Amino acid sequence: MQPDTKTTLLDIAEKAARSRGFDGFSYGDLAQAAGIRKASIHYHFATKAVLSAALMDRYHAAVEQVCADIEATHQSAADRLAALVRFYRDALCGGETLCLCVAFTISRDSLADDVKDKIVAFRSMMTTWITALFELGKRDGTISAISAPAAEAHATLAMLEGAHLAAHAEHDLTAFDKATEVLLAR
Template sequence: MAASETKTKLMDAAEQQVRHKGADGFSYSDLSQLVGIRKASIHYHFPTKADLLTAIMARYSKRIMTALEGYAQDLPGADQQLSDFIALYRDALQDGTALCLCVAYTVSQDSLSEGTHREIAQFRQQVRGWLEETFARAKAEGSVLGVTVPAHEAAAAYALVEGAQIAARISGDPATFDAATQALRERLIEAKA
């Protein structure tokens, strides 16, 4: 297996472990078994677990921001973009056993490195910025009911999807996420009526 392929497999396996168990819920021994390589080989790619956790957060951030930018380019209305944003967070639940990476990190935030905290903070700032711009467009278009201050709407929507994820993970039922986000999703639908 090529070094880049091994590194990608390690990052994929680590991300799934964090999303299902939290950052403290797995070890390099677990990754060794999952990927089929020696622990020493993992240390070659990621000398410390902190390095690995920071790397998967940086990769996750790029992937999510690319998706959000795609919504802004490919979907005509801010309401549709927000609908896909909500769906993105719902899909991260998988069958109710996982969380998005950023939310999963909150479980172990006290043990995360400064580098990982910086990556998380930068990611959250970018997502809030995207949401604020999207709510500003929604207000201008009239495509979401009752938009007041876009920055406040962005903060509330972000807290809503993250909190709904946690509630759904606790219950083990993605329907909990749907119930929690219903009012926001209705604001998107009713604006079209």
């Protein structure tokens, strides 16, 4: 079954937004990639603000689902952490695409208020989940030298997003691997 136009547009827009940021893609770009006229996109997403809100909603839900899947398929904290790092690594697409939340953060001044709030909500969801991961790590002992789980979580999210930036800057996954080597060795 073919995806409908709206979904296709979201897919294309997500790729574009994660590659070039909010200010770096236009309805014209999307139209060309989707094979329709740019005016037609307004039927599906009235404004770019509406489109970016839809992108964040879908992205938030998708990543939340990935976290749930990791919990279901990996028992130890160390395995879950490794799976999370692998997810971020795969999300890079060889250095082409960043986390949507990272890409939107730089264009923050161009975003609608509700989209800014969605970025904060996404980050909160992630740090909460990673905090729980480190709390498990303290109990099961599979991750070494955990201080405060919440502090570790904020540091870990920063490191993952920073590693994304590094790989994007060099268009090379090696940069991501170097930055996460210490994290994975714990």
